[in-house]
Amino acid sequence: MTDERGVPRREFLKSAVAIGGAAAFSACLGREEVDVPTGPDDLSSYPQRQHAWNEVLPRDDHGNVIAPSHRLLLYLNYRRDGQPNEDDRDQVETALRGIEHAYERSGIGLLLTVSYSPAYFDRFDESLSEGVDLPDPEALAPFEDPEFDTPDAVVHLASNTAQVVLGAEEALKGNKSTLNGVDQPDVALTDVFSLTDRRTGFIGDGLPAKNAGDAESVPADKVPDDAPLFMGFKSGFKKNQASEDRVTIQSGPFADGTTQHISKLQLNLNQWYNQDDRWQREAKMFCPYHAENDVIEGAGDNLGNSSKIDDCKPTDETAREMGVVGHSQKSARARDDEDSPLILRRDFDSTDGGTASLHFLALQRRITDFVDTREAMNGTDVTEQSAVGQRNNNGILQYIRSERRGNFLVPPRSLRALPPAQPARDAQEVTHESS
Amino acid sequence: MNRRDVLRAVGGTSLVGLAGCAGLFETRSARAPPLPENRPDAVYYPTHYEGMKMPGMKEQGGYRCALTYSYAHRFWLMKPNGITKVEIQPEDSIHLMPVVWETQTGIIPPDINPQLTITQSRDSIDQFAPWPMLSQPMGFHFGDNAQLQSDGTYTVEVSIGGPSTRRTGSLAENQGNASFTFEFEFSESTLNEISYTDIPDDREGTKGAVDLMDMEMLPNSQVPTPNALPGDVRGSGMSGDAKFVVTILEDASRFGGDEEQRYLAVSPRTPYNRTMLPMMSLSGTLHRDGTSVFDGILQATIDPELRYHYGTTVADVQTGDELTITVDSPPQTARHEGYETAFVDMPDVKVTL
Numbered sequence: 166m167t168d169e170r171g172v173p174r175r176e177f178l179k180s181a182v183a184i185g186g187a188a189a190f191s192a193c194l195g196r197e198e199v200d201v202p203t204g205p206d207d208l209s210s211y212p213q214r215q216h217a218w219n220e221v222l223p224r225d226d227h228g229n230v231i232a233p234s235h236r237l238l239l240y241l242n243y244r245r246d247g248q249p250n251e252d253d254r255d256q257v258e259t260a261l262r263g264i265e266h267a268y269e270r271s272g273i274g275l276l277l278t279v280s281y282s283p284a285y286f287d288r289f290d291e292s293l294s295e296g297v298d299l300p301d302p303e304a305l306a307p308f309e310d311p312e313f314d315t316p317d318a319v320v321h322l323a324s325n326t327a328q329v330v331l332g333a334e335e336a337l338k339g340n341k342s343t344l345n346g347v348d349q350p351d352v353a354l355t356d357v358f359s360l361t362d363r364r365t366g367f368i369g370d371g372l373p374a375k376n377a378g379d380a381e382s383v384p385a386d387k388v389p390d391d392a393p394l395f396m397g398f399k400s401g402f403k404k405n406q407a408s409e410d411r412v413t414i415q416s417g418p419f420a421d422g423t424t425q426h427i428s429k430l431q432l433n434l435n436q437w438y439n440q441d442d443r444w445q446r447e448a449k450m451f452c453p454y455h456a457e458n459d460v461i462e463g464a465g466d467n468l469g470n471s472s473k474i475d476d477c478k479p480t481d482e483t484a485r486e487m488g489v490v491g492h493s494q495k496s497a498r499a500r501d502d503e504d505s506p507l508i509l510r511r512d513f514d515s516t517d518g519g520t521a522s523l524h525f526l527a528l529q530r531r532i533t534d535f536v537d538t539r540e541a542m543n544g545t546d547v548t549e550q551s552a553v554g555q556r557n558n559n560g561i562l563q564y565i566r567s568e569r570r571g572n573f574l575v576p577p578r579s580l581r582a583l584p585p586a587q588p589a590r591d592a593q594e595v596t597h598e599s600s
Numbered sequence: 601m602n603r604r605d606v607l608r609a610v611g612g613t614s615l616v617g618l619a620g621c622a623g624l625f626e627t628r629s630a631r632a633p634p635l636p637e638n639r640p641d642a643v644y645y646p647t648h649y650e651g652m653k654m655p656g657m658k659e660q661g662g663y664r665c666a667l668t669y670s671y672a673h674r675f676w677l678m679k680p681n682g683i684t685k686v687e688i689q690p691e692d693s694i695h696l697m698p699v700v701w702e703t704q705t706g707i708i709p710p711d712i713n714p715q716l717t718i719t720q721s722r723d724s725i726d727q728f729a730p731w732p733m734l735s736q737p738m739g740f741h742f743g744d745n746a747q748l749q750s751d752g753t754y755t756v757e758v759s760i761g762g763p764s765t766r767r768t769g770s771l772a773e774n775q776g777n778a779s780f781t782f783e784f785e786f787s788e789s790t791l792n793e794i795s796y797t798d799i800p801d802d803r804e805g806t807k808g809a810v811d812l813m814d815m816e817m818l819p820n821s822q823v824p825t826p827n828a829l830p831g832d833v834r835g836s837g838m839s840g841d842a843k844f845v846v847t848i849l850e851d852a853s854r855f856g857g858d859e860e861q862r863y864l865a866v867s868p869r870t871p872y873n874r875t876m877l878p879m880m881s882l883s884g885t886l887h888r889d890g891t892s893v894f895d896g897i898l899q900a901t902i903d904p905e906l907r908y909h910y911g912t913t914v915a916d917v918q919t920g921d922e923l924t925i926t927v928d929s930p931p932q933t934a935r936h937e938g939y940e941t942a943f944v945d946m947p948d949v950k951v952t953l
């Protein structure tokens with residue numbers, strides 16, 4: 166394979182996924198010494214829930230799911246006007262199966278979802294099946310003015326192995342006749358869709374510090390070496406995540422599906438690391454109680470399987486008396502009757518465009534659940550009644566800026582290839598499995 | 601003390617105007633001289649003060665925005681139990697201050713946090729939300745140090761969103777977003793034209809304040825003198841070197857009450873310059889003949905006449921009522937030199953109405 170794009174060697178080491186393409190893929194093959202098992206010939210045992218990742222992902226000592234470290238989002242437009250036809254559906258399904266045969270469904274192997282936007286469903290005469298809450302994206306704070314993503318579809322590829330993400334992408338583009346030793350179909354996903362955007366990222370201990378050099382705006386040597394995210398703290402504790410059950414659509418033809426919100430948040434790490442101190446970072450990310458009582462060591466692995474947010478005082482009380490409230494404290498106000506968070510966060514950091522940002526990808530049963538959570542995070546109610554500002558001392562709002570937002574439906578696996586708006590699928594009962 | 605008095609008092613060399621006169625000290629180290637020793641827990645004369653420049657002014661959606669800048673500054677961020685000093689970093693080249701005000705009233709709303717995007721030939725240079733800040737010469741403003749690598753033309757976009765503090769009267773109508781774009785010619789030599797005024801050693805660190813800058817085209821962030829406040833001004837008190845003026849308005853309907861009710865407004869301000877003190881949590885109790893007739897929060901509100909203040913509706917107020925104002929959180933604005941030790945420890949204020 167030739168190094169057609171002439172990518173400097175230094176960049177391979179840092180961000181093969183960010184660069185992409187055949188050259189990056191082959192560089193990874195040489196570097197990552199892993200044998201990724203191939204997937205089965207018969208894929209019929211694969212779960213209906215495309216988002217059922219937790220059962221195959223490794224967990225840390227505390228039982229927290231370890232998020233797959235390398236990520237790729239392919240934003241796609243359907244090449245045909247109007248409604249999709251069966252040939253295109255077959256092609257999409259065939260292309261997806263090609264990469265599933267090549268890599269097993271696991272952390273070191275490949276995890277993927279395919280999702281569709283409200284704009285895609287506008288192609289149909291009938292409206293989207295009742296029971297699916299998928300509005301067009303909108304601004305979700307008084308102080309933001311994001312652009313809206315309206316591609317037809319988004320494919321999310323995730324793996325702990327960079328070459329798997331890159332290899333899968335190359336195969337979906339029709340650039341591989343064999344992948345991981347497995348023959349690939351003649352059809353490419355990109356025959357049916359055009360690629361409109363490619364977003365990349367990473368999450369996991371040490372990766373942000375390693376990638377810091379790829380983004381202009383990251384203060385040198387400030388991101389802790391072991392932090393899983395740019396802002397320096399561990400996120401996604403078991404008890405602070407919705408379960409896969411909680412986010413799964415329960416009935417109707419799209420049962421076993423979920424909705425997905427993806428925003429691109431630009432980070433301001435200069436203020437965070439060079440101006441705020443550790444006390445402020447802990448108070449603003451978690452809550453002042455945690456900062457006062459030195460609850461968090463380093464990135465917060467010592468917290469175990471929860472962010473210990475129950476120890477924080479009520480948000481409005483903290484706002485009045487301390488003049489500052491924490492992001493986790495505020496966001497935890499959006500919980501259901503069983504005290505479960507409403508959203509399952511599968512976000513990851515990025516250096517796309519040379520700036521430090523975060524692709525905030527969240528799954529929830531209804532987009533409304535995301536909107537409610539974001540409203541809790543905005544804390545507008547708190548601002549009105551206290552010294553906490555619209556962004557100042559208001560969790561991490563000072564440091565993040567919403568650049569883009571998009572809403573998507575992740576249909577059940579059987580409908581993942583160009584689903585109709587009103588599938589004639591037998592209404593199926595969702596079986597409750599714990600995740 | 602008026603402006604001329606300060607100038608005489610500080611005995612400055614050739615202090616003519618602040619904006620535009622040549623800098624006296626041009627080396628970087630001189631811009632952050634050692635802090636005065638024994639700073640009082642009160643507003644004090646800083647080691648020096650600086651002028652500023654205004655590359656442009658724009659208008660949109662009921663707001664005006666002026667882009668202003670000065671030398672990079674050290675400043676302090678607030679914490680519940682103290683302050684954090686922010687040093688000038690080697691890469692910081694200027695202190696950038698987008699001043700946004702409501703066109704009709706000239707009020708600078710402290711709740712509308714501007715967002716800055718700096719680009720050069722479409723390349724992203726920096727983006728951040730500047731901090732809400734208090735400085736003696738600039739008053740309340742949003743600002744932060746920015747990192748412009750070299751002389752050149754930069755595009756600075758200032759965008760603002762909707763408000764988050766209660767607004768009353770005509771101000772309640774404008775809930776919109778706006779965005780202002782400036783072409784900004786930056787050069788080190790123009791920066792160095794900005795005045796830098798040393799304050800003599802025997803004066804720095806003593807109680808007092810540098811006057812507000814005379815910013816011809818810009819509104820200031822002052823609140824009205826007690827005489828100019830609407831309603832019946834019933835008294836005032838001091839806490840943490842801030843002055844709290846209490847006024848009672850006859851008709852509370854503009855503030856969510858009814859005509860029969862009174863509106864009790866508390867208008868805190870800095871000493872000397874009368875700069876507003878936003879972003880506090882205030883609460884109050886009203887006692888009459890030993891029994892409590894009100895106990896609750898005083899909500900931050902922006903009103904065209906009272907301007908930024910804190911208030912509540914009450915059934916009525918009688919002569920001799922005892923008002924206790926509690927500062928649950930002092931102003932969470934960042935502070936420039938001379939303000940970082942004041943408005944931090946703020947005991948209750950008691951006023952007999």
Ligand code: HEM
Nearest residue numbers: 396398399400401402405472493496497506523538539542
């Ligand atoms: C730069 C962006 C962000 C970072 C670094 C971040 C980080 C964190 C961290 C460290 C926690 C506490 C640990 C944990 O519970 O897992 C947390 C909790 C949480 N965050 Fe974020 N977050 C970000 C943005 C968002 C956004 C945009 C949302 C969406 C509204 C959100 C929603 C939540 C929720 C729901 C929780 C858990 C609350 C609960 O316990 O119920 N976060 N986040």
